[in-house]
Amino acid sequence: xxxxxxxxxxxxxxxxxxxxxxxxxxxxxxxxxxxxxxxxxxxxxxxxxxxxxxxxxxxxxxxxxxxxxxxxxxxxxxxxxxxxxxxxxxxxxxxxxxxxxxxxxxxxxxxxxxxxxxxxxxxxxxxxxxxxxxxxxxxxxxxxxxxxxxxxxxxxxxxxxxxxxxxxxxxxxxxxxxxxxxxxxxxxxxxxxxxxxxxxxxxxxxxxxxxxxxxxxxxxxxxxxxxxxxxxxxxxxxxxxxxxxxxxxxxxxxxxxxxxxxxxxxxxxxxxxxxxxxxxxxxxxxxxxxxxxxxxxxxxxxxxxxxxxxxxxxxxxxxxxxxxxxxxxxxxxxxxxxxxx
Amino acid sequence: xxxxxxxxxxxxxxxxxxxxxxxxxxxxxxxxxxxxxxxxxxxxxxxxxxxxxxxxxxxxxxxxxxxxxxxxxxxxxxxxxxxxxxxxxxxxxxxxxxxxxxxxxxxxxxxxxxxxxxxxxxxxxxxxxxxxxxxxxxxxxxxxxxxxxxxxxxxxxxxxxxxxxxxxxxxxxxxxxxxxxxxxxxxxxxxxxxxxxxxxxxxxxxxxxxxxxxxxxxxxxxxxxxxxxxxxxxxxxxxxxxxxxxxxxxxxxxxxxxxxxxxxxxxxxxxxxxxxxxxxxxxxxxxxxxxxxxxxxxxxxxxxxxxxxxxxxxxxxxxxxxxxxxxxxxxxxxxxxxxxxxxxxxxxxxxxx
Numbered sequence: 298x299x300x301x302x303x304x305x306x307x308x309x310x311x312x313x314x315x316x317x318x319x320x321x322x323x324x325x326x327x328x329x330x331x332x333x334x335x336x337x338x339x340x341x342x343x344x345x346x347x348x349x350x351x352x353x354x355x356x357x358x359x360x361x362x363x364x365x366x367x368x369x370x371x372x373x374x375x376x377x378x379x380x381x382x383x384x385x386x387x388x389x390x391x392x393x394x395x396x397x398x399x400x401x402x403x404x405x406x407x408x409x410x411x412x413x414x415x416x417x418x419x420x421x422x423x424x425x426x427x428x429x430x431x432x433x434x435x436x437x438x439x440x441x442x443x444x445x446x447x448x449x450x451x452x453x454x455x456x457x458x459x460x461x462x463x464x465x466x467x468x469x470x471x472x473x474x475x476x477x478x479x480x481x482x483x484x485x486x487x488x489x490x491x492x493x494x495x496x497x498x499x500x501x502x503x504x505x506x507x508x509x510x511x512x513x514x515x516x517x518x519x520x521x522x523x524x525x526x527x528x529x530x531x532x533x534x535x536x537x538x539x540x541x542x543x544x545x546x547x548x549x550x551x552x553x554x555x556x557x558x559x560x561x562x563x564x565x566x567x568x569x570x571x572x573x574x575x576x577x578x579x580x581x582x583x584x585x586x587x588x589x590x591x592x593x594x595x596x597x598x599x600x601x602x603x604x605x606x607x608x609x610x611x612x613x614x615x616x617x618x619x620x621x622x623x624x625x626x627x628x629x630x631x632x633x634x635x636x637x638x
Numbered sequence: 639x640x641x642x643x644x645x646x647x648x649x650x651x652x653x654x655x656x657x658x659x660x661x662x663x664x665x666x667x668x669x670x671x672x673x674x675x676x677x678x679x680x681x682x683x684x685x686x687x688x689x690x691x692x693x694x695x696x697x698x699x700x701x702x703x704x705x706x707x708x709x710x711x712x713x714x715x716x717x718x719x720x721x722x723x724x725x726x727x728x729x730x731x732x733x734x735x736x737x738x739x740x741x742x743x744x745x746x747x748x749x750x751x752x753x754x755x756x757x758x759x760x761x762x763x764x765x766x767x768x769x770x771x772x773x774x775x776x777x778x779x780x781x782x783x784x785x786x787x788x789x790x791x792x793x794x795x796x797x798x799x800x801x802x803x804x805x806x807x808x809x810x811x812x813x814x815x816x817x818x819x820x821x822x823x824x825x826x827x828x829x830x831x832x833x834x835x836x837x838x839x840x841x842x843x844x845x846x847x848x849x850x851x852x853x854x855x856x857x858x859x860x861x862x863x864x865x866x867x868x869x870x871x872x873x874x875x876x877x878x879x880x881x882x883x884x885x886x887x888x889x890x891x892x893x894x895x896x897x898x899x900x901x902x903x904x905x906x907x908x909x910x911x912x913x914x915x916x917x918x919x920x921x922x923x924x925x926x927x928x929x930x931x932x933x934x935x936x937x938x939x940x941x942x943x944x945x946x947x948x949x950x951x952x953x954x955x956x957x958x959x960x961x962x963x964x965x966x967x968x969x970x971x972x973x974x975x976x977x978x979x980x981x982x983x984x985x986x987x988x989x990x991x
Binding site: 418 | 683709710714715717719720721722723724725726727728729730731732733735750751754755759760761762763764765766767768769770799800802823824
């Protein structure tokens with residue numbers, strides 16, 4: 298039984314957003330999504346080798362939201378994220394080598410091997426922090442928005458959250474405060490319908506998450522989360538509103554994770570969701586769908602895709618080799634940074 | 639609450655000697671620290687439920703909003719977890735929030751953000767982000783508010799790496815420690831005690847800091863060490879007077895901050911007296927008393943002439959009613975009794991009491 302149907306417009310959904318966008322921009326979005334997909338697949342393929350001793354939460358199937366959203370952000374705009382960090386980290390421009398070093402528990406990982414896969418960070422590009430506690434990053438991002446507002450900085454804060462995060466009281470508290478103070482923040486909700494293996498229907502009454510958010514006095518929109526251009530456009534609108542001092546916005550993007558909550562591979566066979574449901578969503582794979590659109594539009598062809606695949610594969614191979622050659626932390630590292638000077 | 643006002647008003651504190659300097663009340667000292675911090679650094683701001691209301695957080699925040707504006711001194715929604723996270727997020731982005739609570743009990747609603755986020759971020763991201771924030775709360779006693787409005791939660795937080803915990807005992811320290819806490823680059827909990835708020839003391843003008851992590855000897859003595867912080871020091875000093883009348887000279891060590899703990903000053907005093915009474919406003923089990931006892935056993939064992947004694951709250955929630963409250967909370971007599979038993983330990987090897 299398929300519980301959660303794809304309700305978007307598929308390939309037909311791109312046209313109205315693509316009008317007027319330069320080809321280089323559109324190709325960049327495709328490249329970024331494809332790169333994340335290939336990185337995730339390589340992490341998954343090598344995971345059983347046990348060199349990455351860190352719990353992974355693969356973003357395969359949800360690339361469009363990270364990439365579309367980040368395309369609407371500048372380097373000084375900050376992004377906070379949840380445990381599923383790989384997509385937002387890479388889309389925001391996070392360093393691949395530092396990420397893979399972190400996954401390999403190396404001293405030169407982006408968090409010095411103290412964070413692991415759930416706590417990727419690259420402050421240089423505005424990937425400012427993550428929390429592995431559901432909802433944990435939401436008030437912190439709101440506080441970052443308060444700081445930006447107090448310092449009158451031209452900066453927007455975006456926080457990624459999942460459907461289950463809307464069940465945490467702290468999320469409602471944070472939306473309330475952000476609306477109260479008209480803070481420059483965008484709450485970007487990736488609704489993938491499942492929290493670990495618990496479906497939305499066992500956790501919330503039948504309702505639409507964006508309508509719940511709208512009750513906090515902010516614009517809240519529903520978008521097709523497999524459509525990278527929809528994610529870009531919704532974020533751009535929200536960012537403009539925030540930068541104009543008009544306050545927060547909420548975006549609900551319906552997406553589907555093709556893999557298990559954590560670890561390599563899919564776990565649909567355990568019975569918590571129907572394989573047919575995943576297959577239905579795989580037919581609207583955000584990467585393939587956009588690629589097909591670009592081919593149809595004459596912006597991409599098989600040769601260009603091959604070249605792109607080759608370039609990405611090389612970068613990934615290099616980065617893995619670099620991580621595997623990188624040094625492990627030492628005992629002295631453990632004692633550092635418990636307290637700041 | 640007339641009985642409560644009566645209780646607090648009936649507290650007798652030594653009058654400071656005006657020839658020694660300017661006299662300020664405890665509340666004025668805190669207020670002055672906040673004014674100086676807000677003046678000194680535009681990144682400092684003060685938030686909390688009621689910081690701008692007529693009671694002004696026991697008076698500590700009086701006038702701040704008028705002086706520094708509603709952007710820097712503001713009331714909050716009843717959303718403790720989110721507000722703690724907002725403070726942390728602002729601190730992570732260049733601000734220095736002071737988040738004030740009328741009761742420590744409400745800090746527990748924000749435990750996730752305080753314990754699992756604010757105090758961990760600097761470690762988790764390998765030192766890239768600092769979280770310079772202050773969480774201020776006032777411990778109550780005798781106000782009939784019972785188990786959910788009177789908790790001393792410092793013991794619960796004592797084992798959290800990355801946090802600092804400050805517990806002043808004098809107006810001088812309330813100001814100097816709060817300024818240190820605000821300027822510290824880590825999350826710092828400052829727990830004040832309601833019963834100290836009627837106390838006056840010599841408070842220097844202008845900006846000064848009392849360093850975190852260093853205790854002070856309030857009274858020297860050769861026979862027994864009474865060690866603690868906050869209101870426990872007030873009781874400890876009273877106990878020392880009772881003991882002195884009997885010829886027992888107690889040394890009173892004020893820890894000022896319980897995390898980091900000034901182990902050196904405790905062990906040094908223990909070396910001299912050989913006897914130690916650990917005193918706290920919180921439960922004895924698993925808290926400051928327990929930690930001091932463990933320290934004495936681990937690092938001061940050779941100096942101990944008697945077992946370690948603890949005077950704090952029993953393993954019982956605070957009762958609401960007046961009579962039960964009087965029984966529940968320790969007083970100077972109870973501290974004196976514990977100290978006396980230690981001094982007489984040699985003569986009565988069967989045990990204290």
